[in-house]
Amino acid sequence: MPRVLSQDLRERVVAAVDGGMSCRAAAARFGVSAASAIRWRQLVLQNGTPAAKPQGGDRRAGRIDAHGALILAAVEAKDDITLVELQALLAERGTPVGIGTLWRFFDRHRITLKKTRLAKLAGVAR
Template sequence: MSKALSLDLRKRVIAAIDGGLSCRAAAARFGVSAASAIRWRQLIVKQGDARPGPLGGDRRSGYIEKHADLILTLMDAKSDITLAELQAALAERGVGVSGASLWRFFDRRRITLKKSRRTRTSRTGPTS
């Protein structure tokens, strides 16, 4: 996984830019990309410092979590609903999610549904 460049390096690049160098010249001087120097300068202007943000983690589950009540209501309405059926029902209501994101939604809540086999009972021996 990638690692954020140090705050010390970021401050030195910003100081060089403030000292009169262009973002590209400061980037070349310190051996970082021009895009990084430009982004760090924009962070200084926008929020006052160039600290790196958090790396990794889940960034997209907030979308599906907004619709948790709807998903759980649909699941309660039909107890043996499949992920594909649930995905289609959500799409009808304007919520576009993937089957994998639905699976992770239920996994976070430790909700599992074990389907029963749709075979008739054996007369000669039990089926497992």
């Protein structure tokens, strides 16, 4: 993945362009590509700053987090609800999601199934 060039460099290139240099001349002076200088100038014209956009992160978590209240309410209503049952509940509401998506939702919100001492006693002895 390409690395982000410093904000200082971006501002110096844009300042040189604003000072009368062409984008290509400013790019050659500061040792960056002409495309970068042109793109940074366009960012200033559109947004007022040549700052880089955030990189990485989960861009799809918002889709399931929008239904977080429904998922948490279903877990409160039925303690031993399975991921498959939650998947079916969301599919009924028009949001088909995978089991892994639900798993990551619970992991992100630090919700875990805690096994109790009674659960161990109810299991088959080894």
